[in-house]
Amino acid sequence: MNNKKLLIIELNEFSEDLLVYSSKVLNLKNISKLLTMKNSDTISKNKKEHHGLDPWVEWVSVHTGVSHEFHKIDHLAETQYLKYPQLWEILDAEGYSSGIWGVMNSSRKKANNCRFFFPDPWTFSEEAYPKKINNFLSLPRYYAKNYMSPALDKLLIKSFRLLKFILFEVNIFYLRKEIFYSLRNFIKLGIFNTTEKFQNSKSETYQNILFSLFDLFSAKIFLKYKKSYNPDISILFLNSLAHAQHKAWDKKYLSKNITFTLKTIDKILGLFFKEESCKDAILILNCLGQKNVDGEDYFIYRQINPKKFIKKIGINFLSLEQCMTNESHIFFKNNKELEIAFNLLTDAEVNGSKLFHVEKDKYNSKKIFYQLDYFKFLESDATFTIDKKSFKFYDYFSILNRRTGAHTPFGKAYYKNINIKKSLYNYEIFNEVLAFFRNKV
Numbered sequence: 001m002n003n004k005k006l007l008i009i010e011l012n013e014f015s016e017d018l019l020v021y022s023s024k025v026l027n028l029k030n031i032s033k034l035l036t037m038k039n040s041d042t043i044s045k046n047k048k049e050h051h052g053l054d055p056w057v058e059w060v061s062v063h064t065g066v067s068h069e070f071h072k073i074d075h076l077a078e079t080q081y082l083k084y085p086q087l088w089e090i091l092d093a094e095g096y097s098s099g100i101w102g103v104m105n106s107s108r109k110k111a112n113n114c115r116f117f118f119p120d121p122w123t124f125s126e127e128a129y130p131k132k133i134n135n136f137l138s139l140p141r142y143y144a145k146n147y148m149s150p151a152l153d154k155l156l157i158k159s160f161r162l163l164k165f166i167l168f169e170v171n172i173f174y175l176r177k178e179i180f181y182s183l184r185n186f187i188k189l190g191i192f193n194t195t196e197k198f199q200n201s202k203s204e205t206y207q208n209i210l211f212s213l214f215d216l217f218s219a220k221i222f223l224k225y226k227k228s229y230n231p232d233i234s235i236l237f238l239n240s241l242a243h244a245q246h247k248a249w250d251k252k253y254l255s256k257n258i259t260f261t262l263k264t265i266d267k268i269l270g271l272f273f274k275e276e277s278c279k280d281a282i283l284i285l286n287c288l289g290q291k292n293v294d295g296e297d298y299f300i301y302r303q304i305n306p307k308k309f310i311k312k313i314g315i316n317f318l319s320l321e322q323c324m325t326n327e328s329h330i331f332f333k334n335n336k337e338l339e340i341a342f343n344l345l346t347d348a349e350v351n352g353s354k355l356f357h358v359e360k361d362k363y364n365s366k367k368i369f370y371q372l373d374y375f376k377f378l379e380s381d382a383t384f385t386i387d388k389k390s391f392k393f394y395d396y397f398s399i400l401n402r403r404t405g406a407h408t409p410f411g412k413a414y415y416k417n418i419n420i421k422k423s424l425y426n427y428e429i430f431n432e433v434l435a436f437f438r439n440k441v
Contacts, residue, residue: 004232010103011286012237018292019034021254022254026259030267030269030273040415041413042287042410043424063086063103063430064087065431067427086107088235099115099222099235104239106123107119113231114129122324135161135164136169136221142158143155146322170221208248213264215268216267245404251294251295282416288410300399300400301372305396306320312396318333332366345358350374350378350385411426419435419436
């Protein structure tokens, strides 16, 4: 084995054009440093968003070294069905240690040399390792799924677990700079912020602040674990910039929301650039990109309380797990109840169009996946129909925002002290990383 270390930062879906522009306008020195590194172009074989060209599909390709057509993972929280070993599992078998943090749609599985593992908040089947990290996971996992209708008692319990983790596992003094940064920006951008336009509403501003700050605290805690365990390969996943691009990326200027996220990402990169050694390798990639679609009539809606909605339309189910944006997995006791649910959701219509995309799970005969599949603007009095019954749309769904960023198959990888082909499919990054560790030079 060689003695090199590799840090991978998965900066999900970043737009290179946005990074170039904002680094100059906002004088972001760490993003500017990133842009001076060697770089390669990546591309996905998938071309259509919501049908493969999505991060929960594409990152699986990067981590397994095979394209979507082979790994066949279509949705979040399907890691238990993954038949191909992930990068850290392959390296584990060769004697290398790893630390995996927030990586989308991933699993520790049987990687015994994985020193620490923090799953993404939406992959409900995965637990953190060591177990005490679940105290940090509990609140973001709950809030990410239920922020439209959180239960106060659950928020308090999970907040207590988070505080316990910060006080006894991390040390609050270690996070003092991040805490002051958070308070200052909550006051500046949240309390005293005036809304700029539709996609920068007060509630969206708070969401954007929370998602950006989660990345900051998550990165700082990851760095603590990385220093403590010193794994051969460390992977950190960051999602706040993808979120801001989707919702606050104005064509004409940098909104307050996206400016805050960009400054926070710059701050995060600075944490790692400060710690890097001259011989260790770093790889920062997006897997897929985003293009600006500000001004197009493309709206994203989210279920307010999916369990309440499903019960209201007469569906019996065992459990329901909401995912990232507007999709859910529903589990049933028997096939009869599944068929009733499948037919009801498939027949749902709004303005003469299908309301949902519905799939029977190809692995579990008692589970279905459904996702909102309507993207046009709906007036406040809009209704939808299910089984000839009419329901007020906004009693069960909320408009998240008019979309400002959409997925593209074109990605970018920046790196130092590792060789990457100049142009490659995103899943071929897998082989480049393996070659780095297998090369004894």
